[in-house]
Amino acid sequence: MRQSQLFGKTSKTAPSDDPSVNARLLERGGFVQKVMAGVYSYLPLGLRVLQKIENVVRQEMNAIGGQEIFMPSLHPKESWVTTGRWSGLDVLFKIKSRHGHEYALGPSHEEVVTPMARPIISSYKDLPFAVYQIQTKFRDEPRVKSGLLRGREFRMKDMYSFHADAADLNEFYERASAAYLKTFKRIGLDAIRTEATGGTFSEFSDEFQIEIPTGEDTIYICKNCEVGKNKEIFSERATCSRCKKNSWRASRGSEVGNIFKLKPKYASSFDLIFTDKAGKKQIVIMGCYGIGISRLMGVLVEKFHDEKGVIWPEIVAPFFIHLVSLDGGQERVGKFAEEIWRALQKQGHEVLYDDRELSPGTKLADSDLLGIPLRLVVSPRTVERESVEYKLRAGQKTQLEKERELSNYLSKL
Amino acid sequence: MRQSQLFGKTSKTAPSDDPSVNARLLERGGFVQKVMAGVYSYLPLGLRVLQKIENVVRQEMNAIGGQEIFMPSLHPKESWVTTGRWSGLDVLFKIKSRHGHEYALGPSHEEVVTPMARPIISSYKDLPFAVYQIQTKFRDEPRVKSGLLRGREFRMKDMYSFHADAADLNEFYERASAAYLKTFKRIGLDAIRTEATGGTFSEFSDEFQIEIPTGEDTIYICKNCEVGKNKEIFSERATCSRCKKNSWRASRGSEVGNIFKLKPKYASSFDLIFTDKAGKKQIVIMGCYGIGISRLMGVLVEKFHDEKGVIWPEIVAPFFIHLVSLDGGQERVGKFAEEIWRALQKQGHEVLYDDRELSPGTKLADSDLLGIPLRLVVSPRTVERESVEYKLRAGQKTQLEKERELSNYLSKL
Numbered sequence: 001m002r003q004s005q006l007f008g009k010t011s012k013t014a015p016s017d018d019p020s021v022n023a024r025l026l027e028r029g030g031f032v033q034k035v036m037a038g039v040y041s042y043l044p045l046g047l048r049v050l051q052k053i054e055n056v057v058r059q060e061m062n063a064i065g066g067q068e069i070f071m072p073s074l075h076p077k078e079s080w081v082t083t084g085r086w087s088g089l090d091v092l093f094k095i096k097s098r099h100g101h102e103y104a105l106g107p108s109h110e111e112v113v114t115p116m117a118r119p120i121i122s123s124y125k126d127l128p129f130a131v132y133q134i135q136t137k138f139r140d141e142p143r144v145k146s147g148l149l150r151g152r153e154f155r156m157k158d159m160y161s162f163h164a165d166a167a168d169l170n171e172f173y174e175r176a177s178a179a180y181l182k183t184f185k186r187i188g189l190d191a192i193r194t195e196a197t198g199g200t201f202s203e204f205s206d207e208f209q210i211e212i213p214t215g216e217d218t219i220y221i222c223k224n225c226e227v228g229k230n231k232e233i234f235s236e237r238a239t240c241s242r243c244k245k246n247s248w249r250a251s252r253g254s255e256v257g258n259i260f261k262l263k264p265k266y267a268s269s270f271d272l273i274f275t276d277k278a279g280k281k282q283i284v285i286m287g288c289y290g291i292g293i294s295r296l297m298g299v300l301v302e303k304f305h306d307e308k309g310v311i312w313p314e315i316v317a318p319f320f321i322h323l324v325s326l327d328g329g330q331e332r333v334g335k336f337a338e339e340i341w342r343a344l345q346k347q348g349h350e351v352l353y354d355d356r357e358l359s360p361g362t363k364l365a366d367s368d369l370l371g372i373p374l375r376l377v378v379s380p381r382t383v384e385r386e387s388v389e390y391k392l393r394a395g396q397k398t399q400l401e402k403e404r405e406l407s408n409y410l411s412k413l
Numbered sequence: 414m415r416q417s418q419l420f421g422k423t424s425k426t427a428p429s430d431d432p433s434v435n436a437r438l439l440e441r442g443g444f445v446q447k448v449m450a451g452v453y454s455y456l457p458l459g460l461r462v463l464q465k466i467e468n469v470v471r472q473e474m475n476a477i478g479g480q481e482i483f484m485p486s487l488h489p490k491e492s493w494v495t496t497g498r499w500s501g502l503d504v505l506f507k508i509k510s511r512h513g514h515e516y517a518l519g520p521s522h523e524e525v526v527t528p529m530a531r532p533i534i535s536s537y538k539d540l541p542f543a544v545y546q547i548q549t550k551f552r553d554e555p556r557v558k559s560g561l562l563r564g565r566e567f568r569m570k571d572m573y574s575f576h577a578d579a580a581d582l583n584e585f586y587e588r589a590s591a592a593y594l595k596t597f598k599r600i601g602l603d604a605i606r607t608e609a610t611g612g613t614f615s616e617f618s619d620e621f622q623i624e625i626p627t628g629e630d631t632i633y634i635c636k637n638c639e640v641g642k643n644k645e646i647f648s649e650r651a652t653c654s655r656c657k658k659n660s661w662r663a664s665r666g667s668e669v670g671n672i673f674k675l676k677p678k679y680a681s682s683f684d685l686i687f688t689d690k691a692g693k694k695q696i697v698i699m700g701c702y703g704i705g706i707s708r709l710m711g712v713l714v715e716k717f718h719d720e721k722g723v724i725w726p727e728i729v730a731p732f733f734i735h736l737v738s739l740d741g742g743q744e745r746v747g748k749f750a751e752e753i754w755r756a757l758q759k760q761g762h763e764v765l766y767d768d769r770e771l772s773p774g775t776k777l778a779d780s781d782l783l784g785i786p787l788r789l790v791v792s793p794r795t796v797e798r799e800s801v802e803y804k805l806r807a808g809q810k811t812q813l814e815k816e817r818e819l820s821n822y823l824s825k826l
Contacts, residue, residue, distance in 0.1 A: 042483040067420045071454040
């Protein structure tokens with residue numbers, strides 16, 4: 001992609017008044033644009049990051065047998081009345097149509113997925129299974145803050161599992177937990193599985209927390225096991241559920257996922273039953289599993305940045321290579337850059353090519369701001385040596401590489 | 414995918430009361446499930462079709478330089494007041510939050526994309542460009558009908574183009590039109606570009622109509638050119654805009670796309686201006702381009718079905734091969750089917766493998782209902798000959814093919 005044609009402009013100052021690192025850098029870099037408090041548009045660079053995160057999540061959910069579905073955002077009021085959440089969930093957006101229909105705007109999908117399973121489950125042979133979706137969610141938050149970390153509209157992956165008994169739920173719950181840790185690890189984050197309350201869903205839940213100084217939660221992490229407890233359930237005498245020791249360090253965490261054992265909670269509201277092996281009617285046992293996709297994008301920026309801009313992990317970076325032409329008006333430099341660009345594309349690399357007519361200082365500052373993993377600079381100096389200058393965004397030193405050795409270099413990365 | 418584990422069950426009767434072909438077959442096949450009037454969930458089979466349609470659309474929009482973005486569903490009331498559509502568009506869903514904020518729930522995105530472009534456009538050098546998204550849309554329809562053809566919540570691809578003058582818009586408009594015809598052609602549909610009124614957007618528009626007997630529009634098609642006029646702008650003396658002749662046949666069409674020249678309409682509401690080459694301020698000229706993605710899925714079913722079920726075009730089929738094991742309780746048949754399944758997967762084919770313990774009649778009827786292009790049957794008869802029976806869903810005759818020749822056969826398809 002030629003940067004001169006890219007929809008999105010960098011800016012030296014963040015247009016919005018949100019002081020969080022992720023809001024400032026994502027808006028300045030032209031990844032997102034704030035539409036209003038807690039509501040963002042994703043520009044091409046930001047959408048590429050979002051889609052890459054979604055694809056990793058999708059792969060890992062498929063790997064544990066999750067089947068992708070897509071449920072609507074408009075939910076019938078009746079289903080939310082059935083579970084008591086029409087009046088019980090204060091962040092629920094409610095819509096009244098001009099014809100008198102009333103809808104909830106989905107903040108989560110238990111009220112849709114549970115009745116959906118009714119015509120599909122009749123016997124124990126129909127269990128277990130898990131379905132998930134990647135969908136926009138809505139919450140009527142009293143206060144929004146911290147860019148993508150807490151919005152009124154955001155992207156979520158939500159999975160729901162259905163089981164014949166608690167033992168089967170427990171087994172899948174641990175597999176889902178392992179898949180979560182793997183998902184976060186793949187995008188560069190060491191998540192800490194953290195015990196917490198279950199809110200309206202269940203007695204307890206497990207959160208997946210990323211340690212960052214600006215994290216909204218106080219968590220206590222076992223010094224032996226790297227598992228945690230949220231402050232809300234922590235007591236001085238708490239022992240680690242894994243090693244049984246009482247040796248904690250306090251930290252700040254930002255939650256990127258959470259998993260709940262719903263047990264019969266929603267299934268009993270909707271009379272979701274099956275016939276067991278003995279021919280007896282039983283209530284289905286459920287679990288639910290969320291990952292905040294857009295929140296994850298914000299947390300990545302909070303975790304991976306320096307004073308100059310974002311430093312994207314390669315797997316979610318909008319492009320792998322940022323090719324920057326500093327031609328200083330010299331035609332042979334521009335021509336050399338175009339050649340390199342074509343060669344890189346031919347090799348199948350994802351390249352953002354900065355062909356804009358701007359000063360070297362501006363272009364290099366923009367490159368740092370965008371945080372693409374590998375920067376290749378073509379300038380009069382490099383052209384003289386038939387080379388390009390390369391620098392990893394996460395590293396310090398720049399080096400020269402001969403053009404003909406470049407593909408060799410890239411293949412070794 | 415093993416059909417025994419697939420989330421979704423076929424049924425002999427359509428659960429909903431919608432008499433349209435697409436609603437009946439899509440619900441019976443377990444592609445979609447009706448949540449309430451005009452609102453559907455997509456089950457794994459249906460979502461695969463939807464995603465395949467989206468990918469073709471995405472490829473063709475990228476091919477004409479469209480850049481993918483993602484805008485929110487919650488829109489600020491102020492923007493809709495600015496364009497006069499807060500009170501002027503009767504199908505607009507409105508939301509009032511418990512904190513007194515008012516939002517529109519996006520039925521289209523001119524009110525977001527136009528102000529979004531303001532910080533990005535300043536000079537003629539920033540033009541032209543086109544951005545698009547694939548997003549859920551909401552319309553407070555008084556009456557919903559015909560399954561996926563008219564809903565309150567549906568999937569759309571909407572593109573917006575920005576130009577310095579009308580000539581540039583006209584040029585892009587024709588490129589977009591050609592891309593639309595190509596998109597529909599690739600998924601098996603001969604769309605007819607049909608002149609129509611522009612509604613609230615513009616004086617005229619061009620619709621892309623698919624001829625089906627159940628189509629909701631009456632259209633007149635030039636007998637020479639295969640371009641059309643919608644009844645709403647047709648007169649007895651109308652001449653074809655291409656060949657200038659007056660020779661029409663009346664037909665029924667279902668609209669799957671429409672394109673509009675907005676000209677300065679929305680840009681002037683939001684003061685979207687640029688500085689031209691002479692240093693003068695000018696209003697940006699815009700176009701907008703929609704494709705009803707979920708509607709297209711419904712139209713495909715209306716077009717491609719028989720009394721037994723859907724007949725998916727290969728490019729959007731949920732799977733390419735339906736492998737059906739009719740083992741009649743014989744272990745060696747099941748084993749042979751498993752072997753074939755593994756071999757097909759190894760070759761990279763998308764296979765739905767019907768490993769369910771059901772009667773041959775039920776399984777073959779389900780196969781016809783699901784409409785997967787190629788059916789491979791393994792039965793005691795075929796195992797004896799070390800072969801499988803193959804049948805194209807769109808064809809009549811079944812044939813036997815030796816197992817070892819199967820990959821050869823598949824590579825020739």
